[in-house]
Structures are given as structure tokens and as C-alpha cells.
Amino acid sequence: MSLPEPHITAITSGKGGVGKTFIAANLAAALARQGRRVLVLDADLGLANLDVVLNLFPKITLHDVFSGKAVLADAILPAPGGFHVLLAGSGMVEYSRMTPEVREQLQKVIDEVAPQFDHVLLDTGAGISDVVLYTVSLAHEVLIVATPEPTSLTDAYATIKVLATTQGRRVVKLVVNQARRPGEGRTVRQQLQQVLDRYVSPTLDTPVRLDLLGELPSDPAVREAVIKRQLLLEHMPGTPAAIGLVSLATKMIDG
Amino acid sequence: MQGLNPSLLLLRHNKPLLDSCYILLERHRLDQALPPTELRLEVALQLLRQAGVAEPAGVPGSPAWLQGLVDALVDLSSRDPMTGLANRRSFEVALAREIDRVARSGEAALLLVMDIDHFKRVNDTWGHAAGDGVIKAVSGALLECVRPMDLVARTGGEEFAIVLPNCPAAFGETVAERVRRRVEHMPITVAPRQHIQVTVSIGGAYAPQWVRSTTHLWIERADQQLYRAKAQGRNLVSLEPTAVSLVSTEEKRLLFETSQFLDFE
Numbered sequence: 001m002s003l004p005e006p007h008i009t010a011i012t013s014g015k016g017g018v019g020k021t022f023i024a025a026n027l028a029a030a031l032a033r034q035g036r037r038v039l040v041l042d043a044d045l046g047l048a049n050l051d052v053v054l055n056l057f058p059k060i061t062l063h064d065v066f067s068g069k070a071v072l073a074d075a076i077l078p079a080p081g082g083f084h085v086l087l088a089g090s091g092m093v094e095y096s097r098m099t100p101e102v103r104e105q106l107q108k109v110i111d112e113v114a115p116q117f118d119h120v121l122l123d124t125g126a127g128i129s130d131v132v133l134y135t136v137s138l139a140h141e142v143l144i145v146a147t148p149e150p151t152s153l154t155d156a157y158a159t160i161k162v163l164a165t166t167q168g169r170r171v172v173k174l175v176v177n178q179a180r181r182p183g184e185g186r187t188v189r190q191q192l193q194q195v196l197d198r199y200v201s202p203t204l205d206t207p208v209r210l211d212l213l214g215e216l217p218s219d220p221a222v223r224e225a226v227i228k229r230q231l232l233l234e235h236m237p238g239t240p241a242a243i244g245l246v247s248l249a250t251k252m253i254d255g
Numbered sequence: 256m257q258g259l260n261p262s263l264l265l266l267r268h269n270k271p272l273l274d275s276c277y278i279l280l281e282r283h284r285l286d287q288a289l290p291p292t293e294l295r296l297e298v299a300l301q302l303l304r305q306a307g308v309a310e311p312a313g314v315p316g317s318p319a320w321l322q323g324l325v326d327a328l329v330d331l332s333s334r335d336p337m338t339g340l341a342n343r344r345s346f347e348v349a350l351a352r353e354i355d356r357v358a359r360s361g362e363a364a365l366l367l368v369m370d371i372d373h374f375k376r377v378n379d380t381w382g383h384a385a386g387d388g389v390i391k392a393v394s395g396a397l398l399e400c401v402r403p404m405d406l407v408a409r410t411g412g413e414e415f416a417i418v419l420p421n422c423p424a425a426f427g428e429t430v431a432e433r434v435r436r437r438v439e440h441m442p443i444t445v446a447p448r449q450h451i452q453v454t455v456s457i458g459g460a461y462a463p464q465w466v467r468s469t470t471h472l473w474i475e476r477a478d479q480q481l482y483r484a485k486a487q488g489r490n491l492v493s494l495e496p497t498a499v500s501l502v503s504t505e506e507k508r509l510l511f512e513t514s515q516f517l518d519f520e
Binding site for chain 1: 361465496497501502503505506507509510511512
């Protein structure tokens with residue numbers, strides 16, 4: 001796994017319902033449009049819903065791979081948008097806790113798929129449960145999704161704090177979703193950075209830095225796409241949020 | 256009572272279904288020309304009398320009477336006889352129901368597990384009757400510390416659990432501390448003019464929100480925290496960390512310092 005650039009990205013959020021899975025799917029489509037081979041792995045093992053967002057009805061899932069009923073290659077499915085997915089599927093309740101066996105299986109799956117793609121996006125669960133923290137630890141880089149709401153920010157801050165103190169993360173990327181005005185992403189980043197500088201970095205050997213990957217404007221088209229179970233990028237490419245997603249992908253590729 | 260199926264707990268809330276069960280049972284009895292004792296009604300009534308529960312109202316054998324009887328038996332089989340608290344079985348039923356709710360609503364629900372520190376010493380020093388008195392006193396204290404919607408259970412000898420539905424992460428520590436302090440400051444009479452004080456160690460974990468977990472895993476996580484509280488010296492509360500509990504008031508204040516968040520106030 002010695003690739004020149006970080007290519008396994010964990011997409012996480014402190015709080016649920018901030019658009020994590022929506023962003024994972026559409027970011028994957030945007031990266032695919034720029035010629036990248038992309039896999040989205042549904043790593044929200046307890047409550048997977050990537051299949052819902054993409055309107056897929058998978059026959060073979062990660063659950064089948066874990067339980068030995070299918071081989072990994074058969075579980076990697078093409079998704080609309082020109083990328084691939086590895087879906088968790090139902091029956092993953094037993095994996096809502098990170099036992100050594102689950103740990104090993106997840107690690108094995110990721111090691112096996114990573115060389116076949118330019119980007120692997122891990123769509124993790126929300127919060128700081130051991131499953132989420134473990135999944136994040138498998139990624140080269142972490143992308144935190146937050147909305148400018150106080151609860152989302154508090155939870156995002158807590159997540160960054162835990163990642164910095166327990167996993168040695170020193171750079172975390174931020175996407176501010178549902179921005180109510182242009183530039184709100186920058187304000188949110190500054191706000192979080194200020195608290196990190198004051199309360200977290202002094203306890204560490206080197207300070208933790210939050211990079212703003214971008215902001216996505218609050219856009220009614222997003223809701224429409226989610227309800228219709230469509231990719232925003234495919235069906236409403238000219239909308240402000242879709243344009244924002246394309247620029248996220250560009251920034252991710254340019255580093 | 257041994258054979259009382261947990262599905263009866265569900266039947267209890269479905270009177271039409273329950274009634275049809277009685278009809279079926281009664282038909283079966285008549286078909287087989289079995290004497291009424293095959294339904295073990297006598298045993299059931301005896302159990303109730305022993306527990307000090309009045310015989311159900313109505314005409315013996317009527318559906319209403321049978322319903323009353325089953326209700327009384329269900330109640331009896333879900334309570335711990337010594338303390339009147341929920342027993343292990345009904346505790347697990349309540350926990351499963353809470354997991355269902357949390358998975359659908361995303362509400363925060365807290366499970367506290369606790370046991371009395373050095374309980375064996377109480378028994379050894381003051382005898383088993385005093386030990387029973389301590390258990391009853393602690394049960395009473397637990398009930399006084401929680402809301403009516405919370406379920407307090409005796410899950411083992413000196414072990415208790417509390418299921419707190421809709422308990423925001425910010426309040427968990429406060430509730431658990433209230434319980435701990437309440438027990439600590441309660442004098443318990445173990446012999447004439449002889450009072451002792453006991454303490455409890457408390458562990459707690461929130462149900463994983465939006466996730467359909469299992470009762471087993473939830474209990475295990477809370478138990479792990481209880482071991483921590485014990486290992487760190489007892490008479491302590493240890494809750495599994497949540498995002499909210501990791502952020503101090505000062506950090507929050509700085510996070511929301513600027514005017515941009517004022518419209519959320």
C-alpha cells in the first residue's frame with residue numbers, strides 16, 4: 001500500500017444526518033467524472049444506507065463476504081455515476097461492535113480492494129463509537145462533514161479531538177454542508193480551529209490542523225435528489241450544490 | 256411460572272388475541288375431554304395467593320377472569336419478589352424495546368448497571384437478614400432518584416440496572432452521580448440502633464443511536480464501565496464517553512463565541 005498519494009479517505013461526522021452518505025456518493029461520481037477509479041465502501045456497518053441513497057438492491061454484500069458466502073470480487077458492484085460500491089447490506093447488526101474478528105476482516109477487505117482503485121472512500125458511521133474510530137484509523141486521510149449548526153459543530157469538534165489525541169491525526173479535512181451563505185465554511189473552520197488551538201494542540205507534540213476542503217451551499221435540489229434516490233451530479237448537474245461537489249473533487253485530486 | 260412464555264408479555268397488550276387464545280385453549284380442553292386442572296389454574300391461583308395478590312375479579316373461568324389471572328401472573332413473573340423491582344427477565348424485555356425505539360427515533364437512551372460495594376462484608380458482619388434490608392433500602396433509593404418512565408431492575412443478588420429512555424448525553428453523568436450520592440448518604444438500620452452506610456459502583460453506556468444493536472452488547476458495554484468504576488476504587492460512576500461528554504463548557508463557549516451563531520439561540 002505504498003502509493004504516492006493518500007488515497008483511502010474516511011468520510012465521517014460527529015453527528016448523524018449531516019449529509020455524509022450523500023456527499024460520499026456524489027463526491028465519488030465527481031471523482032469518476034475526472035477519470036478516477038473510485039470505490040465507496042459502506043463502512044457504516046450498523047446502519048448502512050448507501051444502497052438507499054443510490055437506489056441499489058444488492059444481492060451480494062460485505063456481510064456475505066464476512067460470513068464466507070461470497071468472494072470479495074463479486075461484492076464490488078458498479079453504481080450509477082461511474083464508480084463502484086461495496087455495500088454493507090442488512091444483517092450487519094452483529095458488526096455494530098468492533099470485535100477482533102470484524103477488525104481483521106475489514107482490514108483484509110480494504111487491503112485487497114485498495115490497489116484496484118485510485119480513491120477508496122469509506123462512508124463511516126457518525127459519532128465516536130469504536131467501529132467508527134477503527135474504520136477511520138484504516139484511512140490515509142479523514143474528511144469530516146459538518147453543518148453550521150451548534151450540535152453538528154460540537155460533535156465534529158469532539159470527533160477531531162478524539163482523532164487527534166487517540167490516533168495521532170494532525171491534519172483533518174473539513175466539508176461544511178448546508179452553508180447558508182458563501183464563506184460560511186471558512187468561518188466554521190476558523191471557529192473550530194480556534195478551539196483546537198486553545199484546548200487540544202497544547203496537549204499534543206505538534207498542533208492539529210483543520211483544512212477546509214470546501215463548502216456546499218444549502219440547496220433545495222439536494223433534498224429533491226435524496227428523495228428521488230438520484231445522484232445530484234447526474235440528474236441536476238448545474239445546481240449550486242452539484243457545482244460545489246465538483247470543486248471538492250478537483251481540490252481532492254490536486255491535494 | 257417457570258414455563259411462562261415471554262410472548263405472553265406481548266399478548267397482554269392485545270386483548271382480542273389473548274381472548275382467542277383462551278377460546279382455543281378451552282376448545283382444546285373440551286376436544287380432548289381434559290379436566291380443567293390441565294390448565295394448571297389451581298397452581299396459578301396458589302402462586303398468586305402466596306405472593307399476596309388478590310384473586311382476579313369476575314366469574315371464575317370467564318374470559319375477563321382469565322385475563323385478570325394472566326395479567327397477575329405476568330406481573331408476578333416480571334418482578335423481583337424481595338424488592339418489587341423489575342427482575343432480570345423483564346429488564347431484558349424493556350432493554351430490547353428501548354433498542355427498537357432508539358434505532359427508529361435516534362433518541363439517546365442510557366443504561367446504568369451497578370452493584371453494592373463489598374456487599375459480602377455486610378452479610379458476613381450483620382447476617383443475611385441485614386443484607387436483605389440493605390438490598391431493599393438501596394432499591395428504594397434507586398426508585399427515588401429516577402423518573403417514572405425509567406425502569407429500575409434487580410438483575411442479580413446485589414446487582415441493579417436502570418434503563419433511562421430519552422436521556423440526553425449531557426445529563427447521564429448527573430443522574431448517575433445522583434444515584435451514587437443518594438446511596439452513599441443513606442443510613443440503613445441493620446440492628447436495633449445500629450446504622451450502616453453502603454456505596455455503589457455504577458457503569459453506564461448509551462444505546463448506539465440509529466443502530467439496531469442487541470441487549471447483549473449494550474449490557475456488555477455498560478458492564479465494562481462498571482468494571483472500570485470498581486477497578487478505580489469503587490463508589491464511583493464511569494460512563495462510556497460520548498461526543499458531548501468530551502467537550503467541556505469552556506470549549507463550547509469558545510466554539511460559539513461569535514455572533515454568527517446567535518440566530519440559533
